[in-house]
Amino acid sequence: MAIAKVWIEEGCIVCNACEAECPEVFHxxxxxxxxxxxxxxxxxxxxxxxxxxxxKSDMGQALEAKILAAAAVCPVGVILFEGTPKAEASAEVPAxxxxxxxxxxxxxxxxxxxxxxxxxxxxxxAAEAPKVEAVVEAEVPAATGPYVYDYAASPQRQIVxxxxxxxxSLKTYRAEVVAQQAADEAKxxxxxxxxxxxxxxxxxxxxxxxxxxxxxxxxxxxxDLKTPWPQEAKDPDLLRLQERLGDKVEEIFEQxxxxxxxxxxxxxxxVLRLCRDDASLKYEMLAxxxxxxxxxxxxxxxxxxxxLTSISRRKRLxxxxxxxxxxxxxxxxxxxxxxxxxxxxxxxxxxVRFKDHPDLTRILCPEDWxxxxxxxxxxxxxxxxxxxxxxxxxxxxxxRIAMEKAGQMGINLKQPKxx
Amino acid sequence: MFKNEEMEINxxxxxxxxxxxxxxxxxxDGETVVKCTPIIGYLHRxxxxxxxxxxxxxxxxxxxxxxYVAAISNNLGWAEGVEKLFGIEVPxxxxxxxxxxxxxxxxxxxLLWLATHALDIGAMTVFLYTFREREYLLDLFEAFCGARLTxxxxxxxxxxEDLPPGFIKQAQAFQDMFLPCIDEYETLLTENRIxxxxxxxxxxxxxxxxxxxxxxxxVLRAAGVPYDIRKxxxxxxxxxxxxxxxxxxxADTYAxxxxxxxxxxxxxxxxxxxxxxxxxxxxMAKIPKILKSEVNEVYHAIEAPKGELGYYFVGEKGGTxxxxxxxxxxxxxNLQALPKMVEGRLxxxxxxxxxxxxxxxxxxxx
Numbered sequence: 001m002a003i004a005k006v007w008i009e010e011g012c013i014v015c016n017a018c019e020a021e022c023p024e025v026f027h028x029x030x031x032x033x034x035x036x037x038x039x040x041x042x043x044x045x046x047x048x049x050x051x052x053x054x055x056k057s058d059m060g061q062a063l064e065a066k067i068l069a070a071a072a073v074c075p076v077g078v079i080l081f082e083g084t085p086k087a088e089a090s091a092e093v094p095a096x097x098x099x100x101x102x103x104x105x106x107x108x109x110x111x112x113x114x115x116x117x118x119x120x121x122x123x124x125x126a127a128e129a130p131k132v133e134a135v136v137e138a139e140v141p142a143a144t145g146p147y148v149y150d151y152a153a154s155p156q157r158q159i160v161x162x163x164x165x166x167x168x169s170l171k172t173y174r175a176e177v178v179a180q181q182a183a184d185e186a187k188x189x190x191x192x193x194x195x196x197x198x199x200x201x202x203x204x205x206x207x208x209x210x211x212x213x214x215x216x217x218x219x220x221x222x223x224d225l226k227t228p229w230p231q232e233a234k235d236p237d238l239l240r241l242q243e244r245l246g247d248k249v250e251e252i253f254e255q256x257x258x259x260x261x262x263x264x265x266x267x268x269x270x271v272l273r274l275c276r277d278d279a280s281l282k283y284e285m286l287a288x289x290x291x292x293x294x295x296x297x298x299x300x301x302x303x304x305x306x307x308l309t310s311i312s313r314r315k316r317l318x319x320x321x322x323x324x325x326x327x328x329x330x331x332x333x334x335x336x337x338x339x340x341x342x343x344x345x346x347x348x349x350x351x352v353r354f355k356d357h358p359d360l361t362r363i364l365c366p367e368d369w370x371x372x373x374x375x376x377x378x379x380x381x382x383x384x385x386x387x388x389x390x391x392x393x394x395x396x397x398x399x400r401i402a403m404e405k406a407g408q409m410g411i412n413l414k415q416p417k418x419x
Numbered sequence: 420m421f422k423n424e425e426m427e428i429n430x431x432x433x434x435x436x437x438x439x440x441x442x443x444x445x446x447x448d449g450e451t452v453v454k455c456t457p458i459i460g461y462l463h464r465x466x467x468x469x470x471x472x473x474x475x476x477x478x479x480x481x482x483x484x485x486x487y488v489a490a491i492s493n494n495l496g497w498a499e500g501v502e503k504l505f506g507i508e509v510p511x512x513x514x515x516x517x518x519x520x521x522x523x524x525x526x527x528x529x530l531l532w533l534a535t536h537a538l539d540i541g542a543m544t545v546f547l548y549t550f551r552e553r554e555y556l557l558d559l560f561e562a563f564c565g566a567r568l569t570x571x572x573x574x575x576x577x578x579x580e581d582l583p584p585g586f587i588k589q590a591q592a593f594q595d596m597f598l599p600c601i602d603e604y605e606t607l608l609t610e611n612r613i614x615x616x617x618x619x620x621x622x623x624x625x626x627x628x629x630x631x632x633x634x635x636x637x638v639l640r641a642a643g644v645p646y647d648i649r650k651x652x653x654x655x656x657x658x659x660x661x662x663x664x665x666x667x668x669x670a671d672t673y674a675x676x677x678x679x680x681x682x683x684x685x686x687x688x689x690x691x692x693x694x695x696x697x698x699x700x701x702x703m704a705k706i707p708k709i710l711k712s713e714v715n716e717v718y719h720a721i722e723a724p725k726g727e728l729g730y731y732f733v734g735e736k737g738g739t740x741x742x743x744x745x746x747x748x749x750x751x752x753n754l755q756a757l758p759k760m761v762e763g764r765l766x767x768x769x770x771x772x773x774x775x776x777x778x779x780x781x782x783x784x785x
Contacts, residue, residue, distance in 0.1 A: 162735070166733060166735040168714050221707070224508055224705045225507060226508070228503075228504075255716065256503050256504070256717050260716070285631075287633060287635075288731065290745040293743075307729065309727075311646045316720075337632045338631065338755060345751075364785070366460070374468055
């Protein structure tokens with residue numbers, strides 16, 4: 001639909017909110033608000049109090065969202081508009097329905113406007129939700145095709161892909177620490193240099209010398225948080241893995257009391273077999289297998305983790321591989337039977353396929369589901385979902401609630417305003 | 420004459436004995452199960468995806484809805500996992516209260532398991548007995564946090580509130596009452612001939628199979644493996660508690676029944692120790708109002724009534740929400756063992772096997 005006519009009721013408080021929202025249409029003068037001449041079909045410039053200003057058709061289409069926003073921000077709710085449906089041929093579509101913008105007070109909101117046609121569906125009272133956008137007309141569901149969610153209309157729901165790669169790693173952490181130290185040192189050097197020049201300048205001008213700089217100490221927070229940073233691997237299990245596997249191990253470290261061993265993706269099965277069968281490792285059970293999607297990473301897309309448990313030695317080990325998109329790691333089913341469903345879940349949720357898996361089908365989602373829900377580009381709202389707009393008061397429920405509330409306050413909504 | 424061909428039937432997803440919306444596709448030869456395929460996902464709500472878009476504080480609410488029978492265990496796993504991610508040390512009093520409530524929840528969960536399992540097999544009376552005691556526990560949870568099932572009992576860093584006045588007295592009343600009740604269930608079932616016929620030797624799963632399939636909890640312990648995360652990787656105040664891990668060598672449904680009954684007695688012991696040794700002090704650690712994580716990766720597992728409940732978190736630098744959250748649900752992994760338990764056995768044993776695994780579909784499908 002597009003907006004055909006816009007007009008402004010009496011009661012404008014000249015707050016400039018509408019002009020800030022939509023300067024193309026609204027212009028606030030010293031006493032009231034007018035509709036700009038260049039968007040009007042008739043090109044008039046007179047103040048149009050309660051006079052419906054017909055808009056140029058292309059303007060009404062293009063500025064619809066802005067006008068709606070302006071009507072929503074108007075604190076006294078005097079911006080009114082009238083829409084035309086897109087398809088005029090349809091018999092079910094009601095005639096253009098004027099709907100007023102939300103108003104803060106229930107009394108004025110519910111009072112019927114004298115110029116409003118009678119069969120209009122009553123707008124919901126603004127006392128319930130004054131910030132909700134006005135819906136000009138009941139949505140006519142499309143007869144064919146799936147519902148396509150309009151992300152542009154709800155910017156807060158757009159998918160924001162992560163920009164960092166939060167992959168815990170001792171190497172990265174050390175590099176960060178070194179970079180941080182270098183940055184601190186450079187800053188300190190610059191402070192000292194600045195001080196020297198300032199001192200020389202002050203001496204030359206005969207003023208008092210500036211204060212010498214103080215080396216900044218790291219701020220100490222007053223709380224019980226002790227962030228577990230990655231640490232050098234000291235555990236005999238990790239050292240043994242490195243000794244046995246050599247350059248197949250990419251990284252070993254400990255963090256938060258957990259052992260992590262990152263290995264080359266091709267060597268996964270060999271590592272797992274070693275962990276299970278080696279007499280000094282004996283990780284008999286695969287407790288958990290899952291993955292994480294890193295869209296911001298350059299040379300890989302997923303990290304897959306295998307949490308192994310040694311029941312006899314009471315130890316846990318995390319084996320991690322990094323795989324790019326499209327790479328099929330080998331299935332661990334031949335070593336650990338429990339990998340069957342866990343890998344199916346990883347496939348279902350992340351779309352990582354496993355080589356030689358006995359039955360790699362979806363497990364939680366239906367077979368014909370599209371997309372992989374735990375990838376970061378998968379939206380949390382929108383797929384097969386509709387926005388429920390409570391302004392669209394089909395059953396008259398909101399109206400009834402408002403009447404009841406008003407009744408409790410002793411206000412008669414049905415009684416017209418004395419004007 | 421009679422046709423000799425295999426028949427395929429669906430058990431569930433609306434069958435009362437599947438404990439939720441579980442569908443088991445069975446291929447039968449007469450009454451013998453030839454092939455069994457559990458089909459899950461009917462209750463999938465995407466908890467992991469939702470929690471990745473909630474802060475660490477908000478996400479805990481969703482853990483109640485996974486294993487709704489043992490919500491406090493889920494809360495404990497979440498809270499301790501996040502605490503591990505941030506390096507928060509919880510005050511000792513909070514640890515004791517957490518331990519006490521988690522053990523109460525274990526009893527409540529086992530009582531519900533006993534009720535439904537016995538009901539499935541045909542012993543109706545036990546249901547009425549166990550729900551009587553479970554009600555006491557739910558009242559205690561309600562006194563503590565205002566909810567009976569969806570508790571959200573703990574906060575990251577400790578507890579929101581200390582115990583309400585009179586809680587210890589009520590808990591002690593439950594303690595005094597409960598032990599004879601377990602004996603009462605035993606008089607109904609343990610030597611009951613029908614119960615033994617339906618459970619002894621049914622749905623065996625050897626220790627090797629359990630370990631290969633990742634099965635944990637009472638099922639693993641009933642196969643003779645004394646693996647309990649409360650002892651192996653103690654968290655909360657379990658390291659200070661004196662209790663034993665009950666095991667049985669038989670690895671059948673009857674052994675699991677005995678193990679769970681003994682676990683209730685051990686939980687009773689732990690609760691008593693918590694009540695007696697409850698230390699004084701604060702119940703909340705000093706944590707900032709907004710938790711911002713560093714790059715970190717933790718897997719924290721606790722012993723839920725069903726088995727190993729693990730939470731896997733990936734923290735992002737400066738992130739208030741987990742970059743990735745994954746739940747290792749015990750029922751999900753345990754249910755994988757169902758075909759192994761029932762294939763080649765009778766159709767009626769499938770019901771006993773599902774009951775003895777103690778699955779909760781809210782946790783399997785997440």
